[in-house]
Amino acid sequence: MIDERGFKDVLSNWTSGVGIVTSCLNQIPYGMTVSSFTSVSVSPLLISICVQNRYRMCSIIGKTHCFAVNILGCNQAVLAKKFSDSQLSPEERFEGLHWQNFAARSPIIPESIAWLDCKLFDYWIIGDHTIFVGQAINGFVTGESQPLLYYQRNWYKPVLLAHANREQENLQGAAP
Numbered sequence: 001m002i003d004e005r006g007f008k009d010v011l012s013n014w015t016s017g018v019g020i021v022t023s024c025l026n027q028i029p030y031g032m033t034v035s036s037f038t039s040v041s042v043s044p045l046l047i048s049i050c051v052q053n054r055y056r057m058c059s060i061i062g063k064t065h066c067f068a069v070n071i072l073g074c075n076q077a078v079l080a081k082k083f084s085d086s087q088l089s090p091e092e093r094f095e096g097l098h099w100q101n102f103a104a105r106s107p108i109i110p111e112s113i114a115w116l117d118c119k120l121f122d123y124w125i126i127g128d129h130t131i132f133v134g135q136a137i138n139g140f141v142t143g144e145s146q147p148l149l150y151y152q153r154n155w156y157k158p159v160l161l162a163h164a165n166r167e168q169e170n171l172q173g174a175a176p
């Protein structure tokens with residue numbers, strides 16, 4: 001049998017990108033760090049995030065029915081930590097950050113490498129989390145830097161596996 005600790009240890013081996021999910025309620029920006037961002041469908045354009053039911057973002061999205069996912073670059077680990085610090089208020093998380101929402105309904109984090117602005121499409125409360133499915137309305141790739149990665153509770157940036165790419169090219173070249 002596996003317990004909660006073992007379950008989390010297994011999942012910590014699943015490497016992910018890191019994003020900040022944002023939404024704006026009564027002119028106040030909210031944001032939290034997520035790794036549960038996944039593409040869901042192309043027609044319509046759907047993505048999902050999974051948020052613990054107790055977290056502020058859960059009730060915020062329940063009210064605003066929209067959110068943005070900001071994909072972080074490898075120089076934004078400090079920001080990812082800030083937006084996952086439950087001791088900080090929403091205002092403190094955004095302090096000193098020149099966020100904007102002119103192109104989106106939800107806050108866009110400066111220097112994020114790409115973002116998607118979504119309206120809520122559907123949601124399901126599953127266990128202690130809620131799966132929010134968002135329909136993409138707008139999006140942009142800034143290409144500011146390489147993505148930030150999260151693996152075994154540590155922060156990384158990607159390394160190109162040149163030999164694997166070469167082997168793949170060779171295989172493709174050999175294909176009939």
Ligand SMILES: Cc1cc2nc3c(=O)[nH]c(=O)nc-3n(C[C@H](O)[C@H](O)[C@H](O)COP(=O)(O)O)c2cc1C
Binds near residue numbers: 037057087
């Ligand atoms: C890399 C990383 C990824 C995270 N991904 C998620 C996630 O996908 N869903 C979630 O509910 N919490 C996730 N968290 C935890 C929340 O960001 C954190 O608990 C946050 O403080 C919750 O927001 P709140 O304090 O405003 O309620 C993640 C934390 C880190 C460091």
